[in-house]
Amino acid sequence: xxxxxxxxxxxxxxxxxxxxxxxxxxxxxxxxxxxxxxxxxxxxxxxxxxxxxxxxxxxxxxxxxxxxxxxxxxxxxxxxxxxxxxxxxxxxxxxxxxxxxxxxxxxxxxxxxxxxxxxxxxx
Amino acid sequence: xxxxxxxxxxxxxxxxxxxxxxxxxxxxxxxxxxxxxxxxxxxxxxxxxxxxxxxxxxxxxxxxxxxxxxxxxxxxxxxxxxxxxxxxxxxxxxxxxxxxxxxxxxxxxxxxxxxxxxxxxxxxxxxxxxxxxxxxxxxxxxxxxxxxxxxxxxxxxxxxxxxxxxxxxxxxxxxxxxxxxxxxxxxxxxxxxxxxxxxxxxxxxxxxxxxxxxxxxxxxxxxxxxxxxxxxxxxxxxxxxxxxxxxxxxxxxxxxxxxxxxxxxxxxxxxxxxxxxxxxxxxxxxxxxxxxxxxxxxxxxxxxxxxxxxxxxxxxxxxxxxxxxxxxxxxxxxxxxxxxxxxxxxxxxx
Numbered sequence: 001x002x003x004x005x006x007x008x009x010x011x012x013x014x015x016x017x018x019x020x021x022x023x024x025x026x027x028x029x030x031x032x033x034x035x036x037x038x039x040x041x042x043x044x045x046x047x048x049x050x051x052x053x054x055x056x057x058x059x060x061x062x063x064x065x066x067x068x069x070x071x072x073x074x075x076x077x078x079x080x081x082x083x084x085x086x087x088x089x090x091x092x093x094x095x096x097x098x099x100x101x102x103x104x105x106x107x108x109x110x111x112x113x114x115x116x117x118x119x120x121x122x123x
Numbered sequence: 124x125x126x127x128x129x130x131x132x133x134x135x136x137x138x139x140x141x142x143x144x145x146x147x148x149x150x151x152x153x154x155x156x157x158x159x160x161x162x163x164x165x166x167x168x169x170x171x172x173x174x175x176x177x178x179x180x181x182x183x184x185x186x187x188x189x190x191x192x193x194x195x196x197x198x199x200x201x202x203x204x205x206x207x208x209x210x211x212x213x214x215x216x217x218x219x220x221x222x223x224x225x226x227x228x229x230x231x232x233x234x235x236x237x238x239x240x241x242x243x244x245x246x247x248x249x250x251x252x253x254x255x256x257x258x259x260x261x262x263x264x265x266x267x268x269x270x271x272x273x274x275x276x277x278x279x280x281x282x283x284x285x286x287x288x289x290x291x292x293x294x295x296x297x298x299x300x301x302x303x304x305x306x307x308x309x310x311x312x313x314x315x316x317x318x319x320x321x322x323x324x325x326x327x328x329x330x331x332x333x334x335x336x337x338x339x340x341x342x343x344x345x346x347x348x349x350x351x352x353x354x355x356x357x358x359x360x361x362x363x364x365x366x367x368x369x370x371x372x373x374x375x376x377x378x379x380x381x382x383x384x385x386x387x388x389x390x391x392x393x394x395x396x397x398x399x400x401x402x403x404x405x406x407x408x409x410x411x412x413x414x415x416x417x418x419x420x421x422x423x424x425x426x427x428x429x430x431x432x433x434x435x436x437x438x439x440x441x442x443x444x445x446x447x448x449x450x451x452x453x454x455x456x457x458x459x460x461x462x463x464x465x466x467x468x469x470x471x472x473x
Contacts, residue, residue: 039402061139061334061426062135062139062334
C-alpha cells in the first residue's frame with residue numbers, strides 16, 4: 001500500500017504538497033522496476049518546469065529513465081544527497097526526494113492520483 | 124523474467140548488485156541451461172574443429188577446455204565458443220543460446236565442405252547447465268560430490284556424480300571468479316539446483332540472474348558475443364588474438380587474421396573507465412569533434428569495483444592505455460579513458 005499523504009502520477013512519481021510547495025520523488029513501484037540505482041541527474045535550482053517536462057534522469061545498473069515533473073513550477077531545491085547515496089532511492093523511495101518546486105498552478109493538483117488509484121494502476 | 128534467445132530467464136533475483144557481490148565474496152548459482160552444446164565426433168573430428176575454429180584444438184588434452192571462435196572467411200565471429208575435448212576424436216562446443224541453430228547449420232555446412240569422417244550433433248537438449256561461481260564454489264560443490272574438485276584445474280573437466288546425479292563438471296565460468304559449470308540431464312536439473320542451494324545455505328549462496336551475469340563478465344573483461352562482437356568484428360579486432368592458433372594450419376578466416384596481425388588492423392576493442400559521472404552503454408558513439416570514430420559495445424556501473432566501465436571499438440590510434448575518449452551519452456559529451464584490461468582479476472587463481 002502506498003502512503004496516503006502523497007499524490008502520484010502515471011509516470012510513477014510521488015508528490016508531497018505542503019502549502020504552495022511540492023516535493024517530488026519516484027515510487028516504490030518505480031524503484032523496483034529500475035533495480036539498483038547508481039546515478040540521479042537533477043536540474044539546477046531556479047529552473048522553471050512545465051507539467052510533464054523532463055527534469056532529470058535516473059540510471060540503474062540495468063536501465064536509464066527520464067524523470068517527469070508532476071507539476072509546473074520553479075525548482076526551489078534539489079536533493080544533493082542523492083549524488084553520494086543514489087541507493088537511498090531503492091532503500092527509502094518515499095523519503096529519497098529529488099526536487100522541491102514552487103507550485104505555479106494549483107489547478108494541476110487535480111490531475112494527480114491518490115494512493116488507492118495509484119495502487120490500482122500498479123497491479 | 125525476460126525473453127533471451129528463446130528462453131524465459133530472470134534478470135535478477137535479490138538484485139543485481141547483491142547477486143554480483145555474493146559471487147565476488149561468497150558463491151552464486153546461475154541457471155545457464157540456455158547455452159547450447161554441439162558435438163563433433165568421428166575419425167576426423169580434430170581436423171574439423173581445427174578448420175572451423177580459431178584456436179589450436181590440437182593443444183588440448185582429453186579433459187581440457189579452450190576458449191575459441193567459430194570464424195567466417197573474413198575472420199569475424201559466427202560465435203564465440205568453448206571447446207571441450209571429450210576424447211581423442213570427440214569434441215563438444217558450448218555455444219551461445221541465440222546462436223545454437225545458426226552455429227549448428229554453419230558447422231554442418233563447413234564440415235561437409237571440408238570433408239572427412241565427422242558427425243555433427245546438436246546435443247543442446249541433452250544438457251541443463253548450472254554454474255556455481257565464487258570463492259566458496261569449490262567448498263559448496265564438494266559437499267555434494269566424490270569428484271576431487273581440487274584436482275580439476277582451471278579450464279579442465281571431469282565426470283562423476285553431484286547429488287546422486289550423473290554429471291560433467293568443468294572448472295569454467297563467465298564471472299571472473301573461481302567456479303564450476305555442471306552439465307546435468309535436464310530431468311535432474313531441479314534436483315541438483317535445489318541440492319546446491321541447500322548445501323550452500325550456511326555459506327550464503329544466492330541464485331543470480333542475467334543482470335549479474337552481465338556485470339560480472341564485463342568487470343572481468345569477458346566479451347559478450349552479439350554485443351561486443353558479431354559477424355562484422357574479427358577475432359583480432361575483438362582483442363582476442365590469444366584465441367588464435369597462429370602456428371596451426373589454415374582455418375576459415377585465417378588469412379585475414381594473419382594480415383591483421385601483420386599490421387593491417389584498423390580498429391580494436393579497448394576497455395575504458397569513465398572520468399565523468401555517467402554510464403556509457405552499448406551503441407553510444409565515441410566522438411572526435413563532431414565525427415563519430417568508434418562505438419561503445421558494453422558499459423555498466425560495476426558493483427564490486429564501483430566504477431563506471433565499458434568496452435569500445437575504436438581506431439587503433441586510440442587504443443593505448445591513458446588515451447582520453449569522448450563519448451556521446453544521450454546528447455551529453457562525457458570523458459572516459461582507455462585502461463588496461465582486465466578491469467578485475469581475482470586475487471587467488473584456482
